[in-house]
């Protein structure tokens with residue numbers, strides 16, 4: 001029988017078949033030796049009587065964090081306060097996902113808690129101008145219709161920090177989900193890792209995965225040029241740089257660096273790029 005893995009809990013998988021029946025199964029022993037671990041989003045062949053997953057269909061794509069496969073769209077969920085807007089993590093996820101065949105939507109949450117919107121409006125406008133769909137959400141002001149429309153016909157995943165409001169968003173889309181949510185730790189300024197498992201939930205005729213929050217994720221780029229290309233506006237303007245394979249760090253005649261200096265590229269974004277460049281450089285050095 002064929003089905004879609006919708007939930008994974010400690011080595012067991014919940015699978016939904018074509019008739020909407022839910023099954024529980026474990027992977028065949030041989031998977032473990034091959035380090036071939038099924039993920040939520042996997043299409044599998046399984047034996048419902050023996051409760052064994054026999055085969056995983058080839059993946060279209062997969063994310064390491066959150067751990068999901070075969071994703072059409074990623075909703076990057078970022079609170080503007082509590083926790084503070086984490087543009088480093090946003091730029092990181094944008095870079096990682098930009099290079100995969102996955103659409104990106106940004107949802108900014110907790111707008112109701114923001115007293116001065118000046119800086120935020122500028123940031124939002126910038127990402128919008130890059131071509132990303134952005135949505136603003138707040139207490140009793142979740143853009144339910146727009147997000148449901150974004151989810152239609154897609155398998156999507158929510159990604160973002162703990163406490164950003166991912167589960168809260170899903171509960172607003174469908175109150176019957178009753179997903180657990182919890183206040184963030186005021187002392188630490190971050191969430192309490194309330195969601196522990198990845199789970200696909202049906203929203204209209206689409207699926208959205210609730211996921212555990214995370215604060216960081218490693219790059220898996222083969223080289224530094226790939227990283228620079230994964231910043232949309234850098235890639236688009238790199239033709240103006242003097243050097244063909246300009247990495248926009250300290251090369252002379254670099255258009256991207258000039259644009260950052262004159263404010264045409266958001267300074268936080270250029271600064272994050274430089275941090276990522278350094279990080280990836282160190283990673284690649286240790287690898288080879």
Ligand SMILES: Nc1nc2c(ncn2[C@@H]2O[C@H](COP(=O)(O)OP(=O)(O)OP(=O)(O)O)[C@@H](O)[C@H]2O)c(=O)[nH]1
Nearest residue numbers: 110138163164165166167168181182193194195213
């Ligand atoms: N004021 C306000 N609070 C919100 C908003 N969205 C979420 N919250 C609150 O933020 C806290 C964290 O929300 P969760 O939905 O649990 O966050 P999460 O992203 O699922 O966190 P993890 O499961 O730990 O990854 C809860 O107390 C929510 O009620 C919002 O738009 N405005």
Ligand SMILES: [Mg+2]
Nearest residue numbers: 166167194195
């Ligand atoms: Mg949650």
Ligand SMILES: [Zn+2]
Nearest residue numbers: 241246248254
């Ligand atoms: Zn350059």
